[in-house]
Amino acid sequence: MPPPSHRHAAPLLLLGCVIFGLGSLIVKFVAVGSYAIAFWRLAIAAVIFLVLARLCRHPFPQSRRAIGAALLSGVFLAFDLALWHESIHAVGPGISTLLNSLQIFFLTAIGIACFGERPNTLQSLSLLLAIGGVALIGSPEFGHNGNAVWGFISGTASGALLALSMLCVRKTHQIEKTSLFPLMMILSLGGALALITPALIFDRGALYPTTLHDITLVFIYGAVMQCFAWGLIAYAIPLLSLSLTGLLLLSEPVAALVIDYFWLRKPINSVQWGGAALTLIAIYLGSYQPRKNV
Template structure:
């Protein structure tokens, strides 16, 4: 695969993933329920697509066990992120969950004795400064539900970090290596099972109420969980980390723009500046780590949903 083709694939995958927050808004179901159907549809479609290749014959019982922790992390990530979308809109919620690049760096310090350099600090200052322009300057004027949505968006990034750490550990222990698509399918199906239990505990019905919601949820699984992330997973190893980090920023950037266009999000000049600074900070942090996030999937370095 040429670098140009890989870059086009990565850009296309990030663009498709940017639609997931919009689709969550269009699906007229509770947050946990939309997350459940996303993972069930996505995992089921991917599992069927892998049948002709005989990949499932190589999946062991231990693979399912090792994926329990990352599946729990992903379930928490999606449940929190989808709630954040309902509270503050898909654009800002997607931006906030991308702060996982900083949580991953802190996890590297705590668990792997990595060191944080000036690049990380510069990225953090840019990202959090930009976020302050977006939400901090008017914090006291926001409704309690909006402020809760902001915190849920950040917490979803923490949950995604748990997913990444667990996923990487499962991959490291697997010899011989397992196909990335199989890992993603196993994680998706386990995550759907956990989300079904969470929805039942919340008393949220798992039914799909109307054709519009069905189309939105099917699109979440097909576009967000399968096609978008498979493009990203296949393209990432072929490209330098700096280009990967830059192209993956299409996801939060496009999600924010679509939020403004489709849901008429009122955005002042200072907020656009905050968005630019936050994206720049995330880029600096993602290049340092050699990864970036877009909501749900995985490869050897990270992704993801």
């Protein structure tokens, strides 16, 4: 029988992913620009993680290279969030979150280009399935949505930036083992600082929430989606197999698609549902790694 922490890991990961997906609703309805709300999300998270790090007395990294890698991870994450927000406004939470989840394929591509890795048969198949799935999702969208091109470009690019952010987190740990709270504080701070100028340029008329309702939602976006949900995911992933992790992570785009269709009343036809299912299968296969015999 697995220890209690392992038994709770899967439900916690599922909960974290669903809460993450709900964050797209805040982006959709709060009148704050894509870059600006990403700034507030990371700035709020930086303060919360700093308080948690101090309360728990977790040491901050001493290596300048480790700090630099964590800051760079934050920069990539900042623009991942901003472009994901752009995609949400263009094509809705469901499709944008699905496109963002394609980061697994960018991680594979980086591994091939930079580390000499070779994709296995499942990964190659998953790439073909993903291309077909995205094509099925996009074909009807391009026919009635004038923002579809930008929505698909920004959503896909956000996945690439998320992959780069994850690689920088991995690099940080390789340089110096870093506790979660200090790492996330540095990462969030780096991302928030990187977004100041773009927010002032692109979101000049929508820099901050102007009502108590919007202020509350923006705080929830930073505290709950960036801190609580991400914390659940980060806690659970090391306790689960890669195959189960890959499957449960699919709950995020699934939740966003369901919200898009049933709550926001976005028209999603049978061809697009088929493409979404194909893409989810592809993401799962791309994240699956068979257990090696020791």
